[in-house]
Amino acid sequence: MTRGFLLGKFMPPHAGHQMLIDSARAMVDELTILVCWLPGDPIPGPLRLQWMRELAPGCRVIGHDAVVPQAPEDSADFWPIWQAIVAQAHPEPIDLLFAGEAYGLRLAQEVGGRFVPLGARILGADQDGLGGLSASAVRADPWSHWRWIAPPVRAHFTRTIVLHGVESTGKSVLAERLARHFDTIWVPEYGRAQAEVHSVDMDEADLLLIGAAQSATITAGQRLANRRLFADTDALMTAAWAEMMIGHAPDALLAHPKADLYLLLEPDVAWIDDGTRIYGDDPVRARFADISRNVLINSGVNWASVGGDWDSRFTRAVSLIEDLAPPYMTSGFDLAQESE
Secondary structure (H helix, E strand, O other): OOEEEEEEOOOOOOHHHHHHHHHHHHHOOEEEEEEEOOOOOOOOHHHHHHHHHHHOOOOEEEEEOOOOOOOHHHOOOHHHHHHHHHHHHOOOOOOEEEOOOOHHHHHHHHHOOEEEOOOHHHHOHHHOOOOOOOHHHHHHOHHHHHHHOOHHHHHHHOEEEEEEOOOOOOHHHHHHHHHHHOOOEEEOOHHHHHHHHOOOOOOHHHHHHHHHHHHHHHHHHHOOOEOEEEEEOOHHHHHHHHHHHHOOOOHHHHOOOOOOEEEEEOOOOOOOOOOOOOOOOHHHHHHHHHHHHHHHHHHOOOEEEEOOOHHHHHHHHHHHHHHOOOOOOOOOOEOOEOOO
């Protein structure tokens, strides 16, 4: 039985980490990965632990959240402290300790293992096949490093834009058009499928199912999107439907995750009956539009109004989306300067 060990903050995990993990896993019978975090880290530690468990199946992945020195100059007891941390996480003898940083040599000596300097960063960024890729670089500009980020991590950095509004305002067509323009994907409206398969007559249970299904498909789509994900409505629009259909919006619909931007499509275009639409009379449509707007206002989300003809809507939507800031983050720090 050959046992291996590696540690890091993985903030976030990227292709360099995946290469290190996959290589280490191929060299040992059992690999333990210690994911470390501190309060106030730019990306929550439990989320990184979840990512690593998905990215390293078959490995023993353990979290460590104690506040401890991050570099030898922080404490005279730095190495004994970390030797104890490793011993707690890996009580069995360690045969091979893997790292892409020079600190791995001393840590291996402290824990009684052999240092295996996998990861080209120890050789210098100019020799790194991934171009000096580091977690700090990914945090600083995730979208520029998109190809090196795994799907579960991409979801964290994806900007989600929801098209919100009453029937027959062009949400589906605009969502598809925007997705093509930004070279990404879009999530259709689940409620329409529900109505076509079952009925437009819905009770609270139906509406809760629609909200849950729409939210679930958006979450799934965030892993597959190219930096931005467009959705034809989310649970907030289902809440507006609930107000119209059953007289109140269940709290569960208001509790689903929120998008980064909502585009409220104004009802200043003609209503078209397609067989599933039911609120076409002008007074009723106006009331539905007010409810839809108030749902956004009361939820405190980031939203903007989009009206006019179809091309005007597209042009304004593109402008609003381009103004939405990419997910740049603070760089944070890692063990031994950047043991990522």
